[in-house]
Amino acid sequence: MGGWERFTETFLNAKVMARYWPDIVSGLGTTIELAALIVVSGLAAGLALAVLRSFGIRVVNWGIIFVVDLFRALPPLVIIVLIYFGLPSIDVVPSGFVSTWLSLALVLMAFSEEIFWAGITAIPRGQWEAARSTGLGFTQTLAHVILPQALRITIPPLTNRTIAITKGTALGSVVAVTEILGQASSAVSNSYNPSPLTLGAAAYLVLFIPVVVFGRWVERKFR
Amino acid sequence: MIQAKGIHKQFGALHVLKGVDLDVAERELVFIIGPSGSGKSTMLRCLNRLEVPTSGSVVVDGIDLLDPRTDLNHARQRIGMVFQSFNLYPHMTALGNVTLALRKVAGKSRAEADEIGHAALARVGLAERADHRPGQLSGGQQQRVAIARAIALEPRVMLFDEPTSALDPELVGSVLGVMRALRESGMTMVVVSHEMGFARAAADRVMFMDDGLIVEQGPPAQIFEAPLHARTRGFISQIQRH
Secondary structure, eight states: OOHHHHHHHHHSOHHHHHHHHHHHHHHHHHHHHHHHHHHHHHHHHHHHHHHHHHTOOHHHHHHHHHHHHHHHHSOHHHHHHIIIIIGGGGTOOOOHHHHHHHHHHHHHHHHHHHHHHHHHHHSOHHHHHHHHHTTOOHHHHIIIIIHHHHHHHHHHHHHHHHHHHHGGGGGGGGGTOOSHHHHHHHHHHHHTOSHHHHHHHHHHHHHHHHHHHHHHHHHHHHO | OEEEEEEEEEETTEEEEEEEEEEEOTTOEEEEEOOTTSSHHHHHHHTTTSSOOSEEEEEETTEETTOTTSOHHHHHTTEEEEOTTOOOOTTSOHHHHHHHHHHHTSOOOHHHHHHHHHHHHHHTTOGGGTTOOGGGSOHHHHHHHHHHHHHTTOOSEEEEESTTTTSOHHHHHHHHHHHHHHHHTTOEEEEEOOOHHHHHHHOSEEEEEETTEEEEEEOHHHHHHSOSSHHHHHHHHHHHTO
């Protein structure tokens, strides 16, 4: 057997691939579901924190900064493991799926809060003053004048960060989430052949290349 | 219309206003001049509480602006303000800029607000520019939209904070033209500016501020041609050289 044949036998084994591709597709579904939940809840929580922070209540802001710095500093895998293995000790038993969702949503919340906050503070003071001078209240000014401008400038950095964190769904395989990598790993153990990993890589490309391309388009449009 | 008494304003150790009194009658146009750092913009910003005075009292159209029970957002609708750097909302059209407060503060429907907004833009000579964004307008046009944004709310008083300082010389005239028309309509106005020609033609009273105090005030002819104080003389001769 030549080198090339050995390579295809190992990584592109048609028989193994034919047997396990449905598992990988089901993993792709789980990954998409997980990613969508993380993006929606992470960004919503990040925006909510940034808006809350703009009210300038000192004690609240200390709390926000502490939480945000905490989740920016901890490696996502550490958070996943802490939630999955730690919470049962206080009688909360989250599934691997929920642990991964919660962890990555918290990380995305932390990073996106900082990005939204930077966007809000980048809007010149004169915009606030003009709006307030016409009688708009603080919240109205934020909603109609500041946020529409701030969101526009946050879109490029936000897109990048969101993609980076969403790829972390692969970490769910550590706590038995049957997403792409989890499915591929068990298929590898069952078939004694790494070809399912190739399928897994292909599944990630199918999912994330359009997202990355979309991100580049968004970045060009809003920069 | 405006009664401000004993206004002090301190930013930390910096004492910007050191006891300023300002009374403006209805339909009066008061001009405030003075070197940069004299406190004239801060004084103006105290008149709609964009700055909160450290002490003193500000009453505009019978409303005590420093009373914590005062509905500030309601009061501010009666006090229009125009800024040096226009401060238009860049993500909205000219009409959107003018109608935002009409809809959100004055509670007008979109149709009503649009009608009032178009009328306000027509008053500043920009009826045709309603759908343009600020970025598509010249500085003079932007400042006129900013004036339309303020007058659409039918204020009782208009405050102008160096409205022409950021404009190219050839665009100043159009803004001053709108201000003159506003003056002729009987609007009470307080203007911080160095447009001496406009002051001479339109102001009832000119105040000279220096170092946080009003040094002297009087009719434009007196302040510009026969100032009593040496500091006023020095300042007037300096700006006339330009």
